[in-house]
Amino acid sequence: MNLILFIFIVLLGFTSYYFGRKKAYTIQSTNKRLTALPQFYGYYLAIWCAIPAFIIFSLWAIFEPTIVKLLILSDYSNQGYLDDELNLIYEKTKALSRGQFTGEITPFIEASAEKYLSLRSIAQSSKAVIVLSIIIASVAYAYKKISSNSRTREPVEKFLKAVLFTASLAAILTTVGIVFSLIFQTIDFFKVIPLFDFVFGTHWYPAKAFVRDSSEALDPTMYSDTFGAVPIFAGTFFIAFIAMCVAIPIGLMSGIYLAEYASVKVRQYAKPLIEILAGIPTVVYGFFAALTVGPFLKEIGNSMGLDVSAESALAAGGVMGIMIIPFISSLSDDVITSVPQSLRDGSYAMGATKSETIKKVIFPAALPGIVGSILLGVSRAIGETMIVVMASGLAANLTLNPLESTSTITAQIVVILIGDQAFGDPKTQAAFALGMSLFLVTLCLNIVALRVVKKYREKYE
Amino acid sequence: MKKNGVKMIKINSKNVDVFYGKKQALFNINLDIEENQVTALIGPSGCGKSTFLRCLNRMNDVIDICRVKGQIIINDFDINDKSCDVVRLREKIGMVFQKPNPFPKTIYENISYGPTIHGMAQSKNEMDEIVETSLKKAALWEEVKDRLHEPGTGLSGGQQQRLCIARAISVKPEVILMDEPCSALDPIATAQIEELIDELKKDHTIIIVTHSMAQAARVSQNTGFFHLGELIEHGSTDKIFKNPENKKTQDYITGRFG
Numbered sequence: 001m002n003l004i005l006f007i008f009i010v011l012l013g014f015t016s017y018y019f020g021r022k023k024a025y026t027i028q029s030t031n032k033r034l035t036a037l038p039q040f041y042g043y044y045l046a047i048w049c050a051i052p053a054f055i056i057f058s059l060w061a062i063f064e065p066t067i068v069k070l071l072i073l074s075d076y077s078n079q080g081y082l083d084d085e086l087n088l089i090y091e092k093t094k095a096l097s098r099g100q101f102t103g104e105i106t107p108f109i110e111a112s113a114e115k116y117l118s119l120r121s122i123a124q125s126s127k128a129v130i131v132l133s134i135i136i137a138s139v140a141y142a143y144k145k146i147s148s149n150s151r152t153r154e155p156v157e158k159f160l161k162a163v164l165f166t167a168s169l170a171a172i173l174t175t176v177g178i179v180f181s182l183i184f185q186t187i188d189f190f191k192v193i194p195l196f197d198f199v200f201g202t203h204w205y206p207a208k209a210f211v212r213d214s215s216e217a218l219d220p221t222m223y224s225d226t227f228g229a230v231p232i233f234a235g236t237f238f239i240a241f242i243a244m245c246v247a248i249p250i251g252l253m254s255g256i257y258l259a260e261y262a263s264v265k266v267r268q269y270a271k272p273l274i275e276i277l278a279g280i281p282t283v284v285y286g287f288f289a290a291l292t293v294g295p296f297l298k299e300i301g302n303s304m305g306l307d308v309s310a311e312s313a314l315a316a317g318g319v320m321g322i323m324i325i326p327f328i329s330s331l332s333d334d335v336i337t338s339v340p341q342s343l344r345d346g347s348y349a350m351g352a353t354k355s356e357t358i359k360k361v362i363f364p365a366a367l368p369g370i371v372g373s374i375l376l377g378v379s380r381a382i383g384e385t386m387i388v389v390m391a392s393g394l395a396a397n398l399t400l401n402p403l404e405s406t407s408t409i410t411a412q413i414v415v416i417l418i419g420d421q422a423f424g425d426p427k428t429q430a431a432f433a434l435g436m437s438l439f440l441v442t443l444c445l446n447i448v449a450l451r452v453v454k455k456y457r458e459k460y461e
Numbered sequence: 462m463k464k465n466g467v468k469m470i471k472i473n474s475k476n477v478d479v480f481y482g483k484k485q486a487l488f489n490i491n492l493d494i495e496e497n498q499v500t501a502l503i504g505p506s507g508c509g510k511s512t513f514l515r516c517l518n519r520m521n522d523v524i525d526i527c528r529v530k531g532q533i534i535i536n537d538f539d540i541n542d543k544s545c546d547v548v549r550l551r552e553k554i555g556m557v558f559q560k561p562n563p564f565p566k567t568i569y570e571n572i573s574y575g576p577t578i579h580g581m582a583q584s585k586n587e588m589d590e591i592v593e594t595s596l597k598k599a600a601l602w603e604e605v606k607d608r609l610h611e612p613g614t615g616l617s618g619g620q621q622q623r624l625c626i627a628r629a630i631s632v633k634p635e636v637i638l639m640d641e642p643c644s645a646l647d648p649i650a651t652a653q654i655e656e657l658i659d660e661l662k663k664d665h666t667i668i669i670v671t672h673s674m675a676q677a678a679r680v681s682q683n684t685g686f687f688h689l690g691e692l693i694e695h696g697s698t699d700k701i702f703k704n705p706e707n708k709k710t711q712d713y714i715t716g717r718f719g
Contacts, residue, residue: 263525264525340562342558342560342562343562343565344523345520345556345558345562346558346562346563346564347564347574348520348523348551349518349520349551349555349556349558349629350552350574350578350629350632351547351549351550351551351552351575351578351579351632352548352574353548356578360574361574364566365564
């Protein structure tokens with residue numbers, strides 16, 4: 001029903017566009033000069049169709065359920081029901097009208113359900129009638145109003161601006177919403193666990209919190225020495241460090257090769273091939289690390305008499321580094337390519353060789369941009385989840401031995417939130433606290449990266 | 462400058478052809494450049510004068526699709542020969558570009574770049590001296606001596622171009638190629654550069670590509686006129702401007718085309 005109505009309104013919109021344009025052509029044919037191109041007249045009428053439709057649909061969506069509920073429950077008033085009971089009756093009515101009610105059906109509720117259905121259908125048809133008549137009226141009004149000297153271009157441009165603004169607002173509001181949902185849970189978490197214990201505690205063992213029966217009263221003392229985040233922060237930065245040790249040299253060198261040495265043809269094929277690496281889902285990297293690289297390292301280590309865990313920081317970090325290579329190589333390639341040719345010419349003309357030119361002129365000139373790309377790579381490494389969960393284990397060891405297993409912030413969030421959780425439980429809230437700290441770290445990195453990149457842009461001007 | 466009454470030829474080009482891919486850009490250029498003189502190359506846009514200039518220090522090597530044929534003999538040596546060391550060649554033949562292109566480094570580092578590459582200074586003092594003399598020769602020393610360690614990109618356009626000239630002369634080249642060195646500059650900066658060119662010809666052979674006929678007449682002793690990839694006429698600037706042999710040269714100089 002709603003869909004048909006919607007399609008009908010869209011068709012009406014097209015029709016009003018057509019009529020608006022036609023009227024403009026008619027005016028034009030009487031040798032009058034229009035204030036805007038004919039299609040603006042069309043768009044103008046279409047907007048007169050779209051805006052009333054949007055307003056009525058929104059109002060209906062807000063008020064219809066409330067009004068229907070009031071009308072249904074008016075039958076039960078003065079019978080001494082409590083608010084909660086009334087709500088229950090209404091829910092039962094709705095369920096029955098959808099045929100999803102499984103309990104005992106009383107005649108009262110059956111009657112209400114029938115009333116509910118009839119009210120809904122009245123509401124639907126009246127909505128259709130009201131929407132269509134208002135739209136037609138508004139379009140007709142606008143159609144009569146437009147003339148050779150009416151202003152249609154400005155309202156159309158304003159409307160477009162408003163639509164674009166709304167779209168960008170949606171993205172921003174989502175970010176703000178995420179931050180707020182993190183903030184409140186994080187604050188709740190720190191009400192139970194002191195901030196000091198979280199930031200400086202060296203023992204992370206959230207499984208201890210599983211033991212608690214949620215019906216028992218909350219006893220903060222039982223969580224002491226449970227949520228000390230140092231091991232997982234250390235693990236996060238350690239694995240990110242290993243990843244960058246792999247990604248920075250390989251990524252940079254391949255970026256320099258692509259930008260300076262590769263012929264047009266090689267570059268044409270090599271660059272997309274490297275970028276394919278960025279398109280591999282991280283879960284695939286994850287099992288590559290866990291099932292291929294991890295055991296392989298263990299075997300090599302054992303043959304050399306080293307004790308290597310099958311789930312090692314080295315395996316996870318190494319594979320993560322491979323995943324980040326395309327970001328660094330592609331970005332640094334772009335940055336190096338954008339160093340003006342005139343600088344290369346200047347250097348070659350002084351008798352510098354290619355490698356001297358790269359080392360002494362191009363690399364320093366591109367350095368801020370390269371640093372920016374590295375920082376973006378780091379924030380990816382810190383935020384990476386799947387590889388760590390699969391390849392580096394879940395036990396939060398405080399270690400700097402790359403052959404042992406360790407865990408990261410993201411992996412711990414996964415551990416905490418897998419399966420059933422109780423909201424309002426410190427264990428669940430710990431995930432929010434971790435998410436918040438992760439968010440802050442990557443935010444800082446991104447701000448620094450953007451600053452650096454911006455500085456780079458001003459460089460040659 | 463004359464030695465025993467005979468003009469010394471610094472660069473001698475024979476049958477030079479240049480191709481960009483399949484398109485031929487220069488046709489059979491034969492041009493002699495006199496030592497310690499300023500030679501101006503003039504002609505309408507796209508006539509090949511810059512291409513010819515870039516042949517003289519093998520800068521066309523940088524362009525993948527570019528091929529150069531023929532002989533260019535400098536100091537009895539064909540620079541297009543396989544045995545030619547491009548690094549040494551470019552040490553001998555400096556270049557100044559159309560748009561000032563100082564490296565994004567300090568003024569000092571801009572000048573010391575060439576001497577460092579070619580290992581010309583053994584000590585810091587020696588390098589300081591090279592930087593100072595180069596800047597003095599480029600008439601920039603007085604303006605920048607107190608801020609040698611500030612970025613070269615912070616200078617004005619005219620100063621940047623003089624910095625580039627100082628950079629080029631820091632390695633004591635025998636020849637300096639200038640590709641429209643004043644086209645991005647205002648008249649005052651242009652006048653300073655022109656004055657400088659006149660000064661520099663004492664120690665260097667200078668070849669300048671220019672769009673400005675007046676500039677060619679002011680600064681050069683010899684002029685070559687290029688048109689559609691061919692060298693139409695060359696000779697002393699006086700003769701080219703006052704009494705050209707070729708009709709095309711006359712038309713171009715009097716502003717009838719180009």
